[in-house]
Amino acid sequence: MPTPRPLAKTVLYTLLAAALTMPALAAEPAWVTKSNDNARVLLNVMAKYSPEGASNLGVDGYDEQITDMSRDQFEATNRDLRAAIAELQKRMRSETDSKVKQDLQILIDKAQDNIKTNALQRKYFMPFDDLTGMIFGVVRATLDPRIPQARQQSLLVRLDKYAGLAKGYRPVTELAHERLQERLKANKNLLGPYKGEIEQALNDGPTLLKGMRELLAKSELKGWESRFDTLEKQLTAYNARLKTEMLPRARADHRLPPEVYADNLKNFGVDIGPQEMISKALTSFAEIRNQMQITANLIAKERGFKDADYRVVMNELKKQQIPLDAVMPLYAERLAAIESAVREQHIVTLPARKAVIRLASMAENAAQPAPHMSPPRLIGNTGEYGEFVLTTGMPPDASGKRLVFDDFTHQSGTWSITAHEARPGHELQFAKMIETGVSTARAVFAFNSVNVEGWALYAEAEMQPYEPLDGQLFALQARAMRAARAFLDPMVNLGEITPDGVKTFLMRDVGLSEGMATQEMQRYTFRAPGQATSYFYGYQRLMETRQAAEVALRGKFDRQKFNDFVLAQGLVPPKLLRKAVMEEFVPAQGK
Template identity: 50%
Template sequence: MSRLSFGIAVLLASGGVFAATPEWVARSDAYTQPVLKDTGKYQPEESTELGDESFDTGVADFKPRDYERQLADTEKRLQALRRERAAEKDVKVRQDLDILIDSREKLIASMKLERQYLLNYVNVGELVYGGLRALLDTRNKPARQKLALVRLKRYAGTESGYTPMATLVRARTEERLANKGLIGPYVGEVEEGLNNNATYMNGIEELLKKDGLSGWEADFAALKAQVKAYDEWVRSRILPRARKEVRLPEPVYVNRLVNVGVDITPGQMIERASFDFQEVRDQMQVVAGTIAAQRKLLSPDYRDVMRELKKTSIPADQLLPYYRERLKDIEGIIRAHNLVTLPAREANIRTASPAEAARTPAPFMNPPRMIGNTGEYGEFVIPLANPNAKSKERMDDFDYAAVSWGVTAHEARPGHELQFASMVEQGMSVARARFAFNSANVEGWGLYSEALVLPYMPPEGQLAALQIRLLRMARAMLDPMINTGRMTPEQAKAFLMKEVVLSEPFAQSEVDRYSYRSPGQATAYYYGYVKLRALKTLAEIELGERFNLKAFNDFIIAQGILPPELMKQAVLEDFIPAQKAAK
């Protein structure tokens, strides 16, 4: 999701002022460039999201022997990186080479495991929507947006030398269908993809019209027809092979945990998170009792108090102004209590389109481009509904007054918006910004940010923020419980609605996430948060009265997106000694 690369200079927070790239960063980036090119060769859409314009007209490689070719290239790159690591003398550059080596080792392990066990399902409608949306992003310059017309032609196969994407994906999948030992995709994933593709096609058309491009109509009509035909093939060939049992093979699930930064077993995760779930629920009960007494509510139970808070819904046309005002409140708290350094500019907040909501039915950070950034920043995006809901119940989880405190702290400031903006403004090696990335280090900071602001929120804001934290504990329990067969998605959904007080649409999006959207990823919030809070405690013990919270948080932000173990190393070897020397 979030990646970063720079050439000779980076834009600083003051605006228009440039600083030279440190020599070690330039050396590191030179080692990283071939790895970036490998990514672009097979997944150019991902490179587009990174900001690497050299792949903006490319399309995903589903030509014959795509797996064998990518695996061979990755193994060759890994050997080259190991040789370079052995010869490199600079400590920081060696650390970046370790990051690159680890990323290649994980990619190879993942490719082999999924090839061994799974019949992969590719939703062509979602694939082409993502690839075109990345180019049609309003933050891109018009010349880059126009390249979407080239990618569109190549997706549709209307350019000479290109086969329709739907035809290539179908051919590769047919090859795998012959292996009866492979486990099919989860039936819910396939059905959701089929249901959402009309929304994705409408989303593409709206983006093309919005950007004022011309000459795309025939190519888009061809692509739309191809996606429709592909979906019919999916119904006849993939749905019969889809598995009814949601759980993944254990080696595949454990590998996915590793890839998001979790290095403990599913059983250990369940045990730890179950304990913390009880702790947070007890904290909620204390705060709920205070609110119930103040408001003279009939019930002090946290579930009933949360339902009362949700009644203060904000009309859709007032939601953005409300969140912007809440951000100002939080920024005032941050400055008053010296929590972290803030930039002078305002953060970007907007609501999601229907296609974006279908793809990500919860508040999210749309990161800035991380390669070739010229001042673009991330966007805090708020969906107003979940198109994948199983009922007509309203999603009331993000549009009431109290919840705006925790959501804004997580997605905007001091959370993800500040996290990614710091990377853009300070600059850092591509390896640290792109290949050290995992959900634990990103989402750990988001949840940590909520905790920074929570003591200064009003009681209603505290209760809603604790509810968000409770959800993260629930995720860390339920995701592995579903994927180890200890709970069904239906049971998990009922638990979320009863104990975490989620609406039906949001609870549905949560269990979809654990079941097939991204099994294992939801556990990373909790795990990254635990690691970061433990690291803060360690620094406090080491420094005693010399510990400075703002200095610690600024240091963490300045490291970019480092995995927990590398972040710990940086704190122990750089931050703590520097603080001791400065006092």
């Protein structure tokens, strides 16, 4: 994951990584129109300091602009955020609509959170820009087949600006180096990035450069070759400089300052402390492991396995690896079976159109090693939908060794990941927002990783009873992994376990491949410390809300109506979701 400017990191790239979607196809209620007008106050600040991200969101007018790295933007960013807060507070004082007021508070809270996060980043860390990763993200997003050809042309302008070929622009590689030196001169005690983060960025560089060239070659853009040749040389030289100048400054200790890690948890939606999270997750893991063993016993008896230990049974099932040319047909078959069960069991309302699943490129494996949902445009969407991208392994390390995944390409492992990333998980979650319509504040600025990932894990649990025994075992494994994340992530950041200890535990006790365990360890230590806890915690909070509704409604509780209601709320935090369920859904269903 690149390390962009503070505002982009906390408001924009976090949103994009979680793959949110803006409404565009549904009729817009009057309160949503008014709320969206308020949201533009903060959108304008976002777009000013991260125009590339604004383009990815779908905001018009920024396709040819790039992030201004010619000067330090810390004070300017905070000044504009404070001005936005003042304007939103002014609007709050005269607003009477309760939903619009709630959205205004969401916007104010988000801006205030970003000021705090910016301050912490400034206090502790020297700037580290993985420019190759950042620009790969721009190239991939701009050349996405779902983006109109006219908008893709803007990439040529951006390449010129990044390379310093456009009038008035200098190479972004020079500017990034200048900003680093500027901050080091101001404060020699700033912490460098974690050594493993720089090493991974340097290792991924050639793969990402090759990936950019392949994307450009497949595009319909003309005249990109000379532009990219220049930029490629600059990025290669920049990475060499990182190796000689930044790597020696890297910190050997992966742990973040406690207040930074606590801020990460808050930004991802976790509102409890690390020790409480560890306690909850350890207990849950032990309970899930017992369920895994019960299921493994049944499978061993059914298939005649001599050893019924759940680890051994999973290894035996993993041997049923699918040939590469059969992976996509099998996933299409799994999706069809899951959708059939959803409809038969009245779990949630599904759209008539098909979901999209595809294999990741090698460069996509490097940029985001775990299977994920690739989002469509978030603003101005005219009908594009998300894609479930199935990754196949880690890129080669410095020695040339490549760690492949065997976690998602065997018969038994295809059920749960399809339910999570496709339907009824993320793909449906995002599609519902497009089709039913929610405000910008609720879809973008109220984004909460706890809520978005909580739904996907909840979707896995909804489907587990309707899967074959081997699918159920790996559904339990997936839930065990999320519980393990919720204690391993804080433990490794508190120094209670080493990164190698994390890998060993995930491979031995959870049953992950070395490649999958490696990217998990990287997620906890430098790709997104704190984020991995959101799956387990979000699932718990959503299940609490569901059980509260079931207790209140008893025989009148309707699962499909509940799930449809949850999806219609957008990506709101758990407290707001609980409030909506208990104050709107329960009274309406109880009549």
